[in-house]
Amino acid sequence: MAAPWEQSSPRQERGPTVVFVRFNSSHGFPVELRSDASILQLKEVVAQRLAVPADQLRVIFAGKELSNDLTLQNCDLTQQSIVHIVQSPQKSSQKNDDAENKHAGGILKTLERESESLTRIDLSSSILPSLSAGLAVILDTTKPSISLPSEKSGAASYNSFYVFCKNFCQAVKPGKLRVRCSVCKQGTLTLARGPSCWDDVLIPNRITGVCQSQTCNGTIAEFYFKCGAHPTTDSETSVALNLVTTNSRSITCITCTDIRSPVLVFQCMHRHVICLDCFHLYCVTMLNDRQFIHDLELGYSLPCVAGCPDSLIKELHHFRILGEEQYNRYQRYGAEECVLQMGGVLCPTPGCGAGLLPEPGVRKIVCETGNGLGCGFVFCRECKEEYHEGECSSLLSTQGAVAQKGYVVDEHAAMRARWEEASRETIKKTTKPCPNCHIPVEKNGGCMHMKCPRPQCKFEWCWNCGLEWNRTCMGDHWFD
DSSP states (O other): OOOTTSOOOOOOOOSOEEEEEEETTSOOEEEEEOTTOBHHHHHHHHHHHHTOOGGGEEEEETTEEOOTTOBTTTTTOOTTOEEEEEEOSSOOTHHHHHHHTTSTTHHHHHHHHHTTSGGGOOOHHHHSOOGGGGOEEOOOTTSOOOOOOOTTTSSOSSOSEEEEETTTTOEEEEEEEEEEETTTOOSOEEESSOOOSHHHHHSTTSOBEEEOOTTOOOOBEEEEEEESSSOOOTTOOBEEOTTEEOOTTOOOOTTTOOOOSSEEEOSSTTOBEEEHHHHHHHHHHHHHTTOOEEETTTEEEOOOTTOOTTOOOSOGGGGGGGOHHHHHHHHHHHHHHHHHHTTOEEOOSTTTOOEEOOOTTOOEEEOOOTTSSOOOOEEETTTOSBOOSSSOSOOOOTTTOOOOOOOOOOHHHHHHTBHHHHHHHHHHHHEEEOTTTOOEEEOOSSOSEEEOOOTTTOOEEETTTOSBOOHHHHHHSTTO
């Protein structure tokens, strides 16, 4: 049986697609259409039901206004998605877009506009910097290079985000990014620009837009995440796990050396990769040994498995992968560690463990019962035994009883599990530098005649001999 975070192949949707329409931010109603139905057809159905002109309707989903020529599939409007429709008496600027789409370049414009959808954005580059960022790929420039989801799949076959769904799934699941107006909390806001990094999404007030609701003048975008594994209501939000990503480079896990997906990539210098099963085991092991690290700013966290410096996990919701029982234990241990860091003590009575903050130098500690948490036990601050006069017979302390075992990682496994190292090796094997500007260029099939894709260069050269393209190359090894 697959783990709850294992990816499953996209399933083909059967029958009609039901979307919930919210008209002018009122209560929603379901609309049933084929998955290949256009946005114009959606408008016509809504217009007939509400007795309003279809050309005055504007469809807004995931931070953008949808043009008439797009289909439900193209927009990732899957079963029970919530779409907002507003009525605007003015002529929509979208009509101009539809007219432009009839020109020769209209198809490409539609594809470019579609790529800006929140459902297609990948923010991993801001968390997982890649050495292949400057990689130039030779493409057939006569064809659009932006791919849309297959008509058969019914949805995108990739996952840009992962979340922990604590309401229904209680597991790591593919997520979906959504946006709403920060004032009226409705999804009627259209973005001035799409987010380009995780900070744009996680830090408030970074991106503006225009709320299309007639009763709201909001201009600030508020992003949130939902579980993509099941239909959700507006109130069902999930926490984004920005370190969990699809294993697009097929990197081996630092612990078990298997190639799994998705994976967690630590924020250390080498970007070590660990599969979620091993990350769960790592967390449980370190929790049992009380080896979590208490950071004044981050809280109770863990570093990279390999012990890399400056690699503490900043988003503590990643530890929800422990499961409900172990996560509650993690929170309790974190609170206890906070008390100890503040110079306090923990009641040694089994089942109590109340945190106490006595005055410095006070040896006789009373676990007060007045706050409803204490047990009344009176103990010695030094040995944690029942209070006594004179020297302690035992010097064992609960703070010193924890063995520093650590988590052993094989050196060779750690080398193979480097996200950045794998990227570097991939570039070496699959690319050659342009002889003129030295940018890495990947040969994507075809002949040996290469043209540097960099606009400032466009140098034509031979992949085989590395010289400027000439008649000799054309005759000797054009298709070698």
